[in-house]
Amino acid sequence: MGSCTTSGGSVSLVMEHRCGKIIPPIWVLCCFINGIKLMSYLPPPPPPLCLSGADNGIKPRDAWVDIMRVLAMLFIMIQHTPTHHSPVTGMTRAGVFFFFMAAGYFLARNYAAASSPVSWLNWKKAALILCAYVFWIFVSMALFGFPSTLLGWMANMGIGHVPLGVILWFLRDLMVFVLISGILFRIPRPCLAVLCLAALIPFSTESSIRLTFQYGDMACNIIHPRGLGAFALGMLLSPYSLKELKDMVEKAWVYVLIVFPAVFAWEVYHRGHESALFLCMGVLWIASCSLLATRYFRKFSSFCARLGPSIFLVYAAHTLVYRFLIRLGLPEGSYWMWGLAVPAVFLVLSGVYFLLGRICPGVLRYIALKS
Structure with a gap:
């Protein structure tokens, strides 16, 4: 009987250890699934380069700007993940x-x-x-x-x-x-x-x-x-209008994509604090990547641009969701699991935003700065 008890205890410990490794990926997968379900509350897809609103007499949104918002928000979410911050996270600042x-x-x-x-x-x-x-x-x-x-x-x-x-x-x-x-x-x-x-x-x-x-x-x-x-x-x-700024970026995006990694490498290995040049180059890098997305990945960029209005709610709530995931057992030092969790949390919170827009749109003006 004593050996049976010991065996059962060891089995339970093994199962507990395995469950501890299995449960966090399951929660990340659930976040993806729920985020995709909540995406059903998104408005109808707009034209690739100009978001909806022009037909209603409202000034249309520019997809290029909204993609920049989404990309910048993803960088911020990466920076706030509870992982050991490597030099790569400096790019997110x-x-x-x-x-x-x-x-x-x-x-x-x-x-x-x-x-x-x-x-x-x-x-x-x-x-x-x-x-x-x-x-x-x-x-x-x-x-x-x-x-x-x-x-x-x-x-x-x-x-x-x-x-x-x-x-x-x-x-x-x-x-x-x-x-x-x-x-x-x-x-x-x-x-x-x-x-x-x-x-x-x-x-x-x-x-x-x-x-x-x-x-x-x-x-x-x-x-x-x-x-x-x-x-x-x-x-x-x-x-300068958005079109003029976009034309400037279009003329310089090749140089930006080449120069920014060099500036980034120099900052990482020679400085303990990012400079104004680094931050301005980072913004140009975001603008260049967004421009390339609108040019070569139109369907994907159109989907990302539709998430633009939800950015503020994602910003305000994403660290709260991070703490919830940590309490559920998501390991704090796992790069690949948090790499999956970041877009999953983004999709879930964006879905919550558009769901609130269906249920009580007036609230978004005061908690998510909806214009």
């Missing part, structure tokens, strides 16, 4: 930089096309971002626990500290930049260029590593100057 640039560019384009005078402070759009920011902060606190002190509440809300959920610092900074965007739009372009350089270059050097988010007593825990530089750079590019 241009994702947030691109989103700041895009926000500044499109706001300035809207201001230039407005018939009424531009106000100094954009309270309306900043209030919408604040609603989304507070919503996702409370979602994070509901999952991780509410603070018991006033200082804890201030820290969780990102006042003097990185906000709860870590990634929500982007919303906090974007809210401030959008609020003062009218001021930035009104100042002369040479002054805006000086502000852009002053925000980018000093905070993209070796000494600026002391000004990053892991230092709780630094002022950059409130607003990161490099984000302001990217936002101002987007506003500086606003006199």
Whole structure:
């Protein structure tokens, strides 16, 4: 009987060990399947290079821009995976930089096309971002626990500290930049260029590593100057239409695809902190890859472009899903499993976005910044 008990115990241990290795891939597969099912809530496929809306009197979306959003978001999701970050993940750091640039560019384009005078402070759009920011902060606190002190509440809300959920610092900074965007739009372009350089270059050097988010007593825990530089750079590019920018990228994409790996290799092996040149080259690399996708992979690029409107919800919620997957047993150091999990999580959250768009579309304006 004693030997039988020992044998049964060993069998149970073996089964438990095997199940521990089998369950995480099953959860990743389930994410893929559920994401594909939720994709049924996507709107009908638009033309390859111009998204729907023109027939309804709404300004159509540009597929090139939406593919850039999707690619930048995938880079950000790769950067946030709980794996041992290799030098390759350094290529993903241009994702947030691109989103700041895009926000500044499109706001300035809207201001230039407005018939009424531009106000100094954009309270309306900043209030919408604040609603989304507070919503996702409370979602994070509901999952991780509410603070018991006033200082804890201030820290969780990102006042003097990185906000709860870590990634929500982007919303906090974007809210401030959008609020003062009218001021930035009104100042002369040479002054805006000086502000852009002053925000980018000093905070993209070796000494600026002391000004990053892991230092709780630094002022950059409130607003990161490099984000302001990217936002101002987007506003500086606003006199050029999307077609003009696309034509520029089309003329230079070969050089970008050749030069960026060289810049990346130099940064990885000679610097401890990415430079402004690296981030700008990364944005150009994203733009070049998106341009090639629209040219040579039209069906795939059309599908990716349709996911563009869901990017904000994916950004705000993807790390929460990561923690859920870790609790389910997905190993933190497995590159191939997290490589599968990233697109699976992206598809699932995009499906949730379009599902909410069918059920309660008005909510998306306040939690996913749907315009």
